[in-house]
Amino acid sequence: MTDWTRQELDLYDHAEELLHRMRHGGVLCTVVDAAGATNVLTLGWGLVGPSYHGHPVLAIAITPRRYSWRFIEEVPEFVIGVLDDALRPAADYCGQASGRDGDKFAACGLTPVESVHVRAPSIAECPVNIECRAYTRVAPPHTLLTPEHRKAPLELQHTIYFGEVLGTYRITPAPGA
């Protein structure tokens, strides 16, 4: 079993890259359910910024149609894996295939690594892993959305999770591993 070392990063040094990747092909997001099963999907919907509670906030949105939705509802934690160009095929795959049909980590050669603060795994191949604990959620029907948005069928509307960023890391194999 590989041992891993972690370098702690400042989220704000990587926020621009995070938003860029979200807008262009998406980022990876891992989730875990109450039984400990894990899954990974691609996300393009997101917000990041400072918060009064001291940790940065990273908000994501997942529709109840996704296999991952039950996971994050059961364990309100997630890890965002920021990609590099080499991981674009993995983001494409995880944004189309469903964890219902098989293990997407294995299919993409992604290595799940135990996270520091949350039960959802980090991904060794991602240059930046952002560990988040959802502290609140906004679920459909969203009373705050405009009438146009509310016209979308309920099952297509996203549940929005506001995550407290508990740690941002670069993961590398430990020397000699």
Ligand SMILES: Cc1cc2nc3c(=O)[nH]c(=O)nc-3n(C[C@H](O)[C@H](O)[C@H](O)COP(=O)(O)O)c2cc1C
């Ligand atoms: C670039 C891109 C961005 C995406 N963004 C989101 C998103 O923000 N929220 C969401 O629910 N699905 C999003 N998806 C779709 C899911 O990643 C996709 O449906 C995935 O297969 C769900 O996996 P699951 O069924 O294993 O949960 C996106 C897909 C792509 C390709």
